[in-house]
Amino acid sequence: MDFLRPASWEEALAAKAELPTAVPIAGGTDVMVEINFDHRRPEYLLDLNRIADLSEWEVGEKTVRLGASVPYTRIMENLRAELPGLALASHTVASPQIRNRGGVGGNLGCASPAGDAHPALLASGCEVEVESAARGVRMIPIDEFYLGVKRNALEPDELIRSVHLPKADGPQQFSKVGTRNAMVIAVCAFGIALHPETRTVRTGIGSAAPTPVRAKEAEVFLAAALEEGGFWDSGAPIPPSVAKQFAQLASGACNPIDDVRGSAKYRRHAVGIMARRTLGWTWESYRGNERSAQCA
Amino acid sequence: MRVTFTVNGRKQEADDVWEGESLLYVLRERMGLPGSKNACEQGECGSCTVRLDGVPVCSCLVAAGQVEGREVVTVEGLADFAKQRAEKGGCASGACGTSLQDAQQWQSKPSDSELRSRAADSQTGENTDLSPIQQAFIDAGAVQCGFCTPGLLVAADELLERNDSPSDADIREALSGNLCRCTGYEKILDAVRLAAARGENRTAGQGA
Numbered sequence: 001m002d003f004l005r006p007a008s009w010e011e012a013l014a015a016k017a018e019l020p021t022a023v024p025i026a027g028g029t030d031v032m033v034e035i036n037f038d039h040r041r042p043e044y045l046l047d048l049n050r051i052a053d054l055s056e057w058e059v060g061e062k063t064v065r066l067g068a069s070v071p072y073t074r075i076m077e078n079l080r081a082e083l084p085g086l087a088l089a090s091h092t093v094a095s096p097q098i099r100n101r102g103g104v105g106g107n108l109g110c111a112s113p114a115g116d117a118h119p120a121l122l123a124s125g126c127e128v129e130v131e132s133a134a135r136g137v138r139m140i141p142i143d144e145f146y147l148g149v150k151r152n153a154l155e156p157d158e159l160i161r162s163v164h165l166p167k168a169d170g171p172q173q174f175s176k177v178g179t180r181n182a183m184v185i186a187v188c189a190f191g192i193a194l195h196p197e198t199r200t201v202r203t204g205i206g207s208a209a210p211t212p213v214r215a216k217e218a219e220v221f222l223a224a225a226l227e228e229g230g231f232w233d234s235g236a237p238i239p240p241s242v243a244k245q246f247a248q249l250a251s252g253a254c255n256p257i258d259d260v261r262g263s264a265k266y267r268r269h270a271v272g273i274m275a276r277r278t279l280g281w282t283w284e285s286y287r288g289n290e291r292s293a294q295c296a
Numbered sequence: 297m298r299v300t301f302t303v304n305g306r307k308q309e310a311d312d313v314w315e316g317e318s319l320l321y322v323l324r325e326r327m328g329l330p331g332s333k334n335a336c337e338q339g340e341c342g343s344c345t346v347r348l349d350g351v352p353v354c355s356c357l358v359a360a361g362q363v364e365g366r367e368v369v370t371v372e373g374l375a376d377f378a379k380q381r382a383e384k385g386g387c388a389s390g391a392c393g394t395s396l397q398d399a400q401q402w403q404s405k406p407s408d409s410e411l412r413s414r415a416a417d418s419q420t421g422e423n424t425d426l427s428p429i430q431q432a433f434i435d436a437g438a439v440q441c442g443f444c445t446p447g448l449l450v451a452a453d454e455l456l457e458r459n460d461s462p463s464d465a466d467i468r469e470a471l472s473g474n475l476c477r478c479t480g481y482e483k484i485l486d487a488v489r490l491a492a493a494r495g496e497n498r499t500a501g502q503g504a
Contacts (some may be wrong), residue, residue, distance in 0.1 A: 029357050036318065036356060045316070047361055049362045095339070096469070097345055097473045098354065101357065101358070144311045
């Protein structure tokens with residue numbers, strides 16, 4: 001095994017181009033487990049810790065450019081206002097020690113359906129900035145990023161540099177089912193983002209299909225129901241029938257398996273419950289903001 | 297490969313390190329610092345918690361090569377680390393720290409020769425080489441088999457450095473990555489509350 005320690009992003013891209021089998025390691029919270037357990041013996045480890053740029057973020061007018069290695073702890077502490085859904089999801093990642101090391105780039109690179117960041121990334125409608133020495137930067141819409149179980153749209157010579165997330169224009173929520181409040185791989189998870197500016201809703205489901213997925217039918221149904229009922233303007237409570245239908249459609253978007261963490265049946269059920277609850281939380285928050293805006 | 301980094305305030309070198317080796321392995325097997333415990337090797341248990349550039353991490357999930365040029369504090373250096381923090385608010389000069397030999401021989405009580413040379417101090421409990429959080433763990437009876445203790449000490453010490461009067465929720469969250477199989481959690485919580493109440497972790501910088 002060789003340990004490559006590029007001092008700059010350009011050096012890292014050059015190394016990845018020359019040695020496409022090199023395994024990038026940033027926080028190490030996934031790669032090191034595989035090495036410790038002898039599940040993986042990469043020929044080359046490509047350490048990204050020396051590339052300071054990857055641990056930085058920029059808040060722009062419309063978007064946040066989040067470096068691939070920004071630890072979850074930093075996201076929780078610093079980006080709660082701009083990226084509430086991702087901040088909530090970050091807070092459910094493992095433990096403080098892991099959140100101090102792990103970042104979104106690792107979740108994306110690993111592309112496990114159980115990665116906690118995925119539902120929030122899907123719901124936000126972000127783009128993944130990847131780069132190769134040969135072809136430069138490529139922006140991959142999150143909807144096209146996940147290809148299969150632990151498979152993503154990266155080419156062998158590409159590295160993930162950052163994620164470009166739209167700043168929240170409405171309430172966002174995240175919910176996750178596990179056996180305890182920490183150190184838990186999601187049995188299943190659900191993220192939702194209300195987008196009042198476009199009067200749309202986006203969702204993300206984790207651990208309930210071969211890849212992280214959106215509940216697209218549920219999104220379309222809800223957006224239409226909100227539009228037809230004039231709910232965005234009135235801020236009226238969402239009728240239980242609408243919430244129920246949304247939950248059922250979210251449940252229907254799952255394609256889960258039975259495994260040690262839970263049965264397929266349970267996952268479908270739980271995703272429906274989380275969809276209904278998170279919709280309730282976000283809508284109450286939207287209504288609350290509407291009311292306070294009117295009072296002011 | 298050779299890896300050079302600062303451990304408990306002193307520069308150390310490790311040779312013939314395998315590229316896939318963890319920081320934990322280097323500390324335990326190459327530097328003779330077995331305070332950080334090896335249990336799950338997958339970041340679940342927190343027994344191997346150390347500070348990496350001040351940040352608590354699972355040393356089993358840090359590749360040794362990633363630590364090159366960086367600073368690590370292990371439980372063996374915790375007492376000195378806490379002392380320096382209390383006295384000077386840190387070690388800017390780089391002259392302080394725990395030598396590898398001292399760290400390797402660390403124990404919670406002074407050695408016999410030390411006892412003889414400063415018997416009066418040991419009577420009063422002073423100079424017993426314990427950080428406030430370590431003393432609180434003993435006083436609260438928070439140590440059972442002791443395997444999880446080093447990781448908990450490092451995590452709890454860091455919590456009190458950030459937050460000198462943590463709520464129970466703060467303590468539970470800060471220690472959520474550390475498992476105790478004796479399930480002595482209540483007394484561990486007591487110990488952290490005790491250390492916070494004693495306030496010895498407060499530094500000048502916190503102004504409290």
